[in-house]
Amino acid sequence: MARRSVGIRRDSAETRDRLLDTAALLLAERGTAFTLPDLARAAGISSATVYRHFADVQEVHREFYYRLIDELVDDLGNVSARARGRRRFEAICDRWAACAALWGRAATHIRSAEGFLARVHHADPPTSTLFGILEPAIEEIIEDGTIPAQETDYAVLIWITIFDERVIVDLSETLRWSTKRIARTLSASVLGALGGDPAA
Amino acid sequence: MARRSVGIRRDSAETRDRLLDTAALLLAERGTAFTLPDLARAAGISSATVYRHFADVQEVHREFYYRLIDELVDDLGNVSARARGRRRFEAICDRWAACAALWGRAATHIRSAEGFLARVHHADPPTSTLFGILEPAIEEIIEDGTIPAQETDYAVLIWITIFDERVIVDLSETLRWSTKRIARTLSASVLGALGGDPAA
Incomplete structure (x- = not known):
């Protein structure tokens, strides 16, 4: 039974x-x-x-979104555990671009209207888990001198903003960039935006 | 009559x-x-x-969005006409942050699922007009050496991505930043992302 x-x-x-x-x-x-x-x-x-x-189609959207973030968090958590500092940051960027190339187009239709930090601040579970992977990675590249000391809230916000699924889909479908080029270019843009020298 | x-x-x-x-x-x-x-x-x-x-509420959303972009384009066009080079770039950033502080929260609910460059490429009127203001401003800061030579499509995409209304609302409401601080910090992040030295 x-x-x-x-x-x-x-x-x-x-x-x-x-x-x-x-x-x-x-x-x-x-x-x-x-x-x-x-x-x-x-x-x-x-x-x-x-x-x-x-119960309704909104629940389907919500559950799809939660599953997607769960999978992203698993994936990023795995690559994140295998490297440190600047290499951890790059490994997360690579995997993120690869994931968004798969489900990015679906995700553009169900993006939350609420800000990322707002969701972190009232402890929305998937957003907080994602933040919990990205913030330590930012702290490490501050420690190793890749980027200067700064508010990690802002740094994580800029990271997730530049790695927006709509941006990744746009670069892939409109400019026909490869996933590798997208990951490399966006990660350099994030480091530059946070005051680092991407070429260093 | x-x-x-x-x-x-x-x-x-x-x-x-x-x-x-x-x-x-x-x-x-x-x-x-x-x-x-x-x-x-x-x-x-x-x-x-x-x-x-x-005809339906979707038409209301669409018309609201078109009016908003028209107003933004008017505003950015005005400040843009009064400055050149790096100062034009900063003037556009300042006005953009001020506008998004007003209508940003409403706009987060009706963001297009389609990429910015995709909309420019099939000549969506408001997006193309906005691109027509931002691209020459990027070309000027390449010419005056603020940022290195690069694909202007990518540079404009990163600019509009970092000045996302959801980011501006999040910094304003969650981190309680002033509009001036938002404009200054985001514009420095855009210059850094595009390979410039924001402190120069």
């Missing part, structure tokens, strides 16, 4: 993941202009099942 | 302006979650009149 219930929970989690994968495709293709029945049709799942997972 | 028709047109333009002013307040207070009847009520104008001006 316990076994069966674990199986049901796993099926349910798989269905939810499949719905969020489909939501990502719909967001990328047509923005937020889809309904729960559209999502059901596109995923090949009954509307009744979709309504068991989500 | 001609006189009367001019008068009617003027009344109609005033009503439209009043509706867009009210839309700005509603956007700032509750985001995009309002209907045309809500707008009518808040403006003290009949729903029938509102429906004569706008």
Whole structure:
């Protein structure tokens, strides 16, 4: 019985993941202009099942966004653990650009209207977790002299602002830059913006 | 008769302006979650009149956004005509921060999901006009040696990205920075991001 219930929970989690994968495709293709029945049709799942997972389409957007930040945080946390100082900063930038090349277009449609620091200040969970990875990386490049001492709030804000998914999609699709060029150029811009010498 | 028709047109333009002013307040207070009847009520104008001006609430958002960019372009064009080189760049940054302090919160709710350069490339009118003010200002600070020679598309993209209205609202409301401090700090970050020495 316990076994069966674990199986049901796993099926349910798989269905939810499949719905969020489909939501990502719909967001990328047509923005937020889809309904729960559209999502059901596109995923090949009954509307009744979709309504068991989500109360409305706003919940789909929110859950997609949370999953995306969770994945980004996992990815950045992994690369972050393997390097220190300036190399940690560059490793985070590389992975970030690679992630945003995958889900950036979907994410542009569900960007929060609230500021990044505002969300950190009232402890929005995914934003705070992301901040918790980026702030120590900034502290390290201050310590090793890559950038001068400064308010880390501002430094993290500028970092996430320059690595905006809309910017990454624009450089990739409009200027046809490679992910590598995007990561390298944006990371140099962040260091320059924070008073460092990117060529150093 | 001609006189009367001019008068009617003027009344109609005033009503439209009043509706867009009210839309700005509603956007700032509750985001995009309002209907045309809500707008009518808040403006003290009949729903029938509102429906004569706008087919749906998306048209209100779009028209508000266009008016806002028109005003920004007028403002930036004026300050831009009075200075050259580095001083022109700083004058534009100052005015931009001042404008965004006024309508920034409303604008965060209706940001385009499409990249800035993508909109410039398919000649979206307000974006192209804004680009037409910013690009020559970038060319001048390349000429006078404030920043090194580079792709102006990228330079303008970084400028508008760092002067994002959500960033300006966040610095103002979360960190309680003055508009002057915001303008000075962001303009130094833009120059640094583009390889210049902000302290020079």
